[in-house]
Amino acid sequence: MNPTRQTSIAAQIVTFSFGRTILNTGFRMVYPFLPSFSRALNVDISVIALTISVRAWLGLASLLLGSLADIRGRKLTMLVGMGIFSSGFAVVALWPTLPGLFIALILSAGSKILVDSAVQAFLGDHVDYSRRGTAIAITELSWSAAYILGIPLVGFFISNWDWRAPFLWLSCMGIIAAILIYQVVPHVSTENYPSSSLKSSLRDLLSHPSALAGVSIGMLLSAGNETVTIVYGAWMEQAFLISVAALGAASTIIGLAELGGEGLVALLADRIGKKSSVGIGLAFNSAACLALPQLGQTLTGALIGLFLFYLSFEFAIVSSIPLMTELVPKARGTTMSALFAGFAAGRGVGALLGPSLFGYGLMANCSLAAAFDITAFLLLLFFMRE
Structure with a gap:
């Protein structure tokens, strides 16, 4: 690979990371600020939780939306996705x-499907499998950056203006991201993609x-995470009586945990194998699920428990992405969109079950999440081939 090409890939990865940080901030901010949004709209938390569940189930359309990257090209798909995001917010x-x-x-759910599948397919096209774990892990830093940088800013906007302010800010940032993508991503003819129709893909x-x-594992892993994530903001408010601004700051701990998970993938996944990395992540995440209610007797313990929960989850789920990019190279965009559909279906299940289970205490949510992890581990062990 010549130096010009290396510079081009580096610029594209930075651009993808920026754009996806905006998308992920918009996607994730509803969780810690669920009580704030419900108060502003004068509706029960369960009403917005149901809306989140509907959003998650829309992810099942990933197979149709995400396959656009195979049919119409990676760049156009990214641009359409960012445009939809800015319009929606x-x-x-x-x-x-x-x-x-x-x-x-x-x-925002539709835009995330389009951009994520196109980005991962693009990296699958242009980065060798032996280094793809590192490249994808770098772009996945956008997920943790949303909590480290984006969510505290959302809390700042809500505290100093009102709940609408972060939506306007993110809409403008989405436009900037689209302009950058247009500048740095080359147009590639769809003739270069072996599967150029949805049917063949x-x-x-x-x-x-x-x-x-792999799709089933992603669904189970995501379901377990959402079962806890959908209620952690309410749990923190009820258990420790923290303010909106403090809740935004506490979310930084989660972002740091995810950053650690993504960093570990960049360091280890290409060395020890992507499948092994997924298995290790699942094992540790199931243990973290069961430990969280016990650690959550104090605010410090709760933050430690959340850190371990999200660290292990992120290590598992990010490791699964480069693994999936090489399984069906002829239909890379469709394969990744199927994985994201699995993630979405899992979030839909978790968003539906989480609030109801929370009535029995956080342990009920965490126990179900651990059961999902164990089931996913068995699928990985007996049915997954790298």
């Missing part, structure tokens, strides 16, 4: 109502047992 700024929030959440995917197992 502008709706809340202009129409601050529950229907407006619903529209924003749904459009799906046929290639469905004929690969390991790919189907």
Whole structure:
């Protein structure tokens, strides 16, 4: 690889990381500020939780939306995704109502599907498998950056202005990200992609047992995480009576945990193997699930428990992404969109079950999350081939 090419890939990775940090901040901010949004809209938390669940289930459309990267190209798919995101968040700024929030959440889910699948497919095309774990882990830093940088800023905007302010800010940042993507990502003809139709891409995917197992593992892992994530903001408020600004700051701990998980993937996944990394992450995450309620007797213990929970989850889920990029190279965009559909289905299950289980205490949520992890580990052990 010549130096010019290396510089080009580096610039693209930085751009992808920036754009996805904006998307992920918009996607994730509803969790810690769920009580704030419900108070501003004068609705029960369960109403917005149901909206989050609907958003998650929209992810099942990933197979249709994400396959656009195979059919129309990676660059166009990214640009369309960022445009949808900015438009959706502008709706809340202009129409601050529950229907407006619903529209924003749904459009942000669609935009994330488009951009994520296109980015991962692009990296699969241009980065060798032996180094792909590191490249993808770097772009996945955007997930933790959302909590380290984005969520505290959202808390600042809400505390100093009102709940609509972060939506306007993120809408503008999405436009900037789209301009950068247009500048640094080359246009590649769809003739270069072996599977250029949805039908052929799906046929290639469905004929690969390991790919189907990988999608199932992603769904279970995501379901367990969402079962806890959907209630942690309410749990922290109830148990420790912390303010909105403090809750935003506490979310930085989660961001640091995820940053650690992504860093470990960059350091280890290419060395010890992607499948082994997923297994290690699942084992540690199940243990962290069961430890969280015990550690959560104090605020310090709760933060430590959340740190371990998100560190192990992030290590497992980020390791699964480069593993999946090489299973069905002929339909890379569709394969990644199927994985993201699995993630979305898992979030949908967790968003539905989490609030109801929370009525029995946090242990109920954490126990179910651990059971999902153990099931995923067994699928990985017996059905997944690297």
